[in-house]
Amino acid sequence: xxxxxxxxxxxxxxxxxxxxxxxxxxxxxxxxxxxxxxxxxxxxxxxxxxxxxxxxxxxxxxxxxxxxxxxxxxxxxxxxxxxxxxxxxxxxxxxxxxxxxxxxxxxxxxxxxxxxxxxxxxxxxxxxxxxxxxxxxxxxxxx
Numbered sequence: 001x002x003x004x005x006x007x008x009x010x011x012x013x014x015x016x017x018x019x020x021x022x023x024x025x026x027x028x029x030x031x032x033x034x035x036x037x038x039x040x041x042x043x044x045x046x047x048x049x050x051x052x053x054x055x056x057x058x059x060x061x062x063x064x065x066x067x068x069x070x071x072x073x074x075x076x077x078x079x080x081x082x083x084x085x086x087x088x089x090x091x092x093x094x095x096x097x098x099x100x101x102x103x104x105x106x107x108x109x110x111x112x113x114x115x116x117x118x119x120x121x122x123x124x125x126x127x128x129x130x131x132x133x134x135x136x137x138x139x140x141x142x143x
Contacts (some may be wrong), residue, residue, distance in 0.1 A: 019084055020112035027115040036113075037122035041068060041129055048133045056137055064129055071125040076101065079124055080117055 022030070043063040049057040050121050087097030101117050103110045 001038055013068045016065060016109065017084075017086060019116050022112050022115070023110075027111055030115045030119045032121040035120045037119075040126050044126070044129045044133055048136050049115045060133075063132055064093055067128045067132060068125050071128045072121055073125045075121050076117075083120065084116065 041064055045061050048060045048064070052060055078099055081099045082095055085095035085097035085099070086095060087095075089096045101113065103113045107113070
């Protein structure tokens with residue numbers, strides 16, 4: 001998908017990585033989609049709390065919050081960089097660079113970088129919630 005960013009940014013599109021070669025409309029759609037994916041966290045929380053006993057409902061909801069917080073921080077620390085980092089050491093298996101993603105204020109791709117990060121973050125945190133929800137009440141042998 002090629003956008004018309006070269007006119008807006010004043011750069012050659014061959015210099016823009018494929019992940020950030022998006023238009024303003026694409027960015028809006030990506031952020032909207034990320035919001036919808038994040039709302040799946042609530043649905044999984046309700047599903048999981050309905051599948052466990054009453055005494056464990058608060059534990060399940062707090063687990064979902066912790067999944068988002070710790071998963072989000074971990075993804076920000078090194079997850080995004082290992083997936084989409086830009087450095088000379090990047091190869092087809094693993095990426096390096098862009099740790100603690102924080103583009104400068106004058107970076108022309110700042111919006112696209114943040115949109116891509118939020119979108120991928122929503123998938124990463126939702127995936128951890130799905131996996132940990134499969135283990136709900138597996139550890140409780142008292143009941």
